[in-house]
Amino acid sequence: MAIYYREEGRQFHLQSKDMSYIIQLVHGYPAHAYWGPKLHPDGNLNDLLMFEERCSFSPNPLPEDKKISLDTLPQEYPQYGTSDFRHPAYQVQLEDGDRITELTYRSHRIFSGKLPLEGLPAVYTESEGEAQTLELELSDPYSGLSVILSYTVFEEHNAIARSVRFVNQGSKLCG
Numbered sequence: 001m002a003i004y005y006r007e008e009g010r011q012f013h014l015q016s017k018d019m020s021y022i023i024q025l026v027h028g029y030p031a032h033a034y035w036g037p038k039l040h041p042d043g044n045l046n047d048l049l050m051f052e053e054r055c056s057f058s059p060n061p062l063p064e065d066k067k068i069s070l071d072t073l074p075q076e077y078p079q080y081g082t083s084d085f086r087h088p089a090y091q092v093q094l095e096d097g098d099r100i101t102e103l104t105y106r107s108h109r110i111f112s113g114k115l116p117l118e119g120l121p122a123v124y125t126e127s128e129g130e131a132q133t134l135e136l137e138l139s140d141p142y143s144g145l146s147v148i149l150s151y152t153v154f155e156e157h158n159a160i161a162r163s164v165r166f167v168n169q170g171s172k173l174c175g
Helices: none
Strands: 002-006 011-015 019-026 029-037 104-112 131-140 145-154 160-168
Touching: 002 104, 002 131, 002 145, 011 131, 011 145, 019 145, 029 104
Parallel strands: none
Antiparallel strands: 002 011, 011 019, 019 029, 104 131, 131 145, 145 160
16 A cells, blocks of 8 residues: 655556556646546556547646646546536535636645545554555645645555545635
8 A cells, every 4th residue: 555656757656466557637627537446656657647639629727738627637626617518526605706727736735544534434443553644735836726636545455435625815715
């Protein structure tokens, strides 16, 4: 069991006994790159996501890279209104009535064990050595919204526990 961060491809490689789960940062957007049989962490993992320019009516949020469209990128946590027209994972409303946020990578941390989910039932570990956790912090500077995506890999099980935590660090969100 281990969680590796590869700066070269901006990839997070989560491994258990027989499984790999890979998240790749694509221009700050976390994308689901792989989930399946265990891959070697030092192998060539740079071509897991395919990028090609395609004709589309969807706007490209990155004029410098015509191969990226958020409506075709397999996002880990899709958002509403930023050129991805699929169902979002979440939606908020700002005090001005706007519902668009643009969460991008801000930071990450990797640690042993699994934190409890405050006020919720959840799987847990009895010792820190049983699991390792990756927390990805995404933020939207305009609204002040931060979202922490948490992924815990267990040493003896081919399973990943995922959770999400919202943090309002601004004054523009309603509720």
